[in-house]
Amino acid sequence: MMEEMEQRGGAAQEEEEEEEEEEEEEEEKEKEKEEEEEDTHPRDANSNCNHGDNDVTSSPAETPSTLSFEGTPTPAGTPQKNEPVVIQGNNKNPASEKLERVRKWSITRYKCTRQALSEKLGRGSRTVDLDLEPRLELLKDDRQRYDHMTKLAQILANQLAQFTVTQKTLGDAFADLSLKTPTLHVEFGLNAEAQRFLSKSNETLSTAVNVFTSDMNTLVNKTIEDTMINAKQYEAARIQYDAYRVDLEELNLGPRDLVTLPKLEQAQRDFQNQREQYQRIREDLSVKVKLLQENKVKVLHQQLFLLHSAVAAHSLSCQSFLQKNAQQVSERLSNPATDAPSWLEES
Numbered sequence: 001m002m003e004e005m006e007q008r009g010g011a012a013q014e015e016e017e018e019e020e021e022e023e024e025e026e027e028e029k030e031k032e033k034e035e036e037e038e039d040t041h042p043r044d045a046n047s048n049c050n051h052g053d054n055d056v057t058s059s060p061a062e063t064p065s066t067l068s069f070e071g072t073p074t075p076a077g078t079p080q081k082n083e084p085v086v087i088q089g090n091n092k093n094p095a096s097e098k099l100e101r102v103r104k105w106s107i108t109r110y111k112c113t114r115q116a117l118s119e120k121l122g123r124g125s126r127t128v129d130l131d132l133e134p135r136l137e138l139l140k141d142d143r144q145r146y147d148h149m150t151k152l153a154q155i156l157a158n159q160l161a162q163f164t165v166t167q168k169t170l171g172d173a174f175a176d177l178s179l180k181t182p183t184l185h186v187e188f189g190l191n192a193e194a195q196r197f198l199s200k201s202n203e204t205l206s207t208a209v210n211v212f213t214s215d216m217n218t219l220v221n222k223t224i225e226d227t228m229i230n231a232k233q234y235e236a237a238r239i240q241y242d243a244y245r246v247d248l249e250e251l252n253l254g255p256r257d258l259v260t261l262p263k264l265e266q267a268q269r270d271f272q273n274q275r276e277q278y279q280r281i282r283e284d285l286s287v288k289v290k291l292l293q294e295n296k297v298k299v300l301h302q303q304l305f306l307l308h309s310a311v312a313a314h315s316l317s318c319q320s321f322l323q324k325n326a327q328q329v330s331e332r333l334s335n336p337a338t339d340a341p342s343w344l345e346e347s
Helices: 002-040 043-053 060-066 094-120 132-180 182-253 260-334
Strands: none
Touching: 094 182, 132 182, 132 260, 182 260
16 A cells, blocks of 8 residues: 555656646746747837836846947937837818818808899898999990990901002002003003002001001900909909808897807908908009009000001091192193094094
8 A cells, every 4th residue: 555655646746747847838938928029029118117116237138228239328319220100190181171161162152142142132231332333334334435446446457458459459450451551551550550559558557557456455355354353353352241241240130148159259250351351352453443544544545646647647648649640630631732633633
């Protein structure tokens, strides 16, 4: 019995020793895993964790994190190779900003459309500038009249050009007949000279009318049109200003409580912004209309004088030439000796 007990005790002891060896092997494996994980973590984190308990010595994994290759300490704020970088996020979302802009634009368009419809139906009030708006109406009327005058001048220039070509062709025909008809050489020659001279004079007048038309087109379709575009912008700003003014008046007439007070304050801020914008556009347009009026008078004074001078020069030159031509014709008719005798007289 004693021998059996000793054998059992020895077997149990061997099993305990084997279990202890297995536990030691597992502990070594866990330590190796922990060391590998520590190597993959930032070195600064290891140093902070190890020095948190006021230890004097550091682990072997801490040595390369606190010392450089030459043994000098590295700066505390310098990022290490494996240290994670924190990127500051932007709270503004482009999609939300775009959506907010679209929302504000939609609200503004709705208010402006409502204000414009109420004005056309005669139900809403509008802001009237008694100094600027009459000048804009006069400018619009002048633009229509100047445009009509320019179109008529262009028609005249085109007709003069066609008339010039016809006169030149007629003069060439008279000259050809003058050469082929010896008995009427002088008469055909006088008419040929007259038509050629009138053709050149009309060509000069047509050029002057074209210059007048070009300058008037610049005045009407560029200078005045640019001011009219600004007038349209002023009208849009005026409607938008009135729309926010009407909203503010409606809120002022309503009750004031914790819900309406923030809306009223926001409406006052929006109204003030629209008022400043409206006044700025109105002042700019007023200055531009005054400058346009002065420039318009100068341009029209010069162009009308040049056109009148061209027409007068054309008329005077034609008159003087035709007088000389008529004098030659009268001299020719008053001198019958130059005419050849008829065949009856010869017989």
